[in-house]
Amino acid sequence: MSAQVGLKPAARRLEPYRKLPEHERLKLAQTIVTKTLGGFWTRRATLSPTRTLRKHFKRVTSHDAQRFVDDVKQIKVFSVNGSEWVYKGKLKKHTSVKLVFERLDGREQASPRELALKVLAEYEERLGVKATLVIRRYKTRAAFCELRSKRIYLNEALLGLGEGVIRYLIAHELVHLKLRSRYHGDEFYRLFHSIIPPERASEAERRIVKKLFQLAEGGAHG
Secondary structure (H helix, E strand, O other): OOOOOOOOOOOOEOOOHHHOOHHHHHHHHHHHHHHHHOOOOOOEEEEOHHHHHHOOEOOOOHHHHHHHHHHHHHHOEEEEOOEEEEEEEEEEEOOEEEEEEEEOOOOOOOOHHHHHHHHHHHHHHHHOOOOEEEEEOOOOOOEEEEOOOOEEEEEHHHHHHOHHHHHHHHHHHHHHHHHOOOOOOHHHHHHHHHHOOHHHHHHHHHHHHHHHHHHHHHHHHO
């Protein structure tokens, strides 16, 4: 049976990267690079092939790293969060090697914090309510608000999950402030779903729960 392609950082793969069938390697390399580049908001990014592979494989040799580099060369262009990244070559420094990527549009992407502030301003105008945004790291909380001070607290660890999650969290808390209530009644869901449709809300919730579980599990083993 061929190995299943997918990223499972909590249980790193046992089989060597270089021994996977070519179509599985290419698909996995695409996923790994795309996931890694998703954390960059600049025009240029670098990653270490060996260090990157070690996040997903129990054992990584120089042969695995070279095969990974060859696969990245073959793929060349990676689509990440609506932007196209292109592989530009290798950067050698002493004994280490890093792969260099650049955005094809040459522009820097808004950071998660900048995006959160932009979404907040958009929804404040739509709902007719003002709030102060506070971003901190939490292990078990996604977001919450203070009705009296009109502060919204977002978990920084969730902002990297994408714009859909950011919109979900901010809309959710702003509706609480708009209604001046912490309850999730019919009026809450009517207003909330007028901003975030149910299908988009369900997808965001799935991603949030998965990430919070990973954070809690990491804390339990840390």
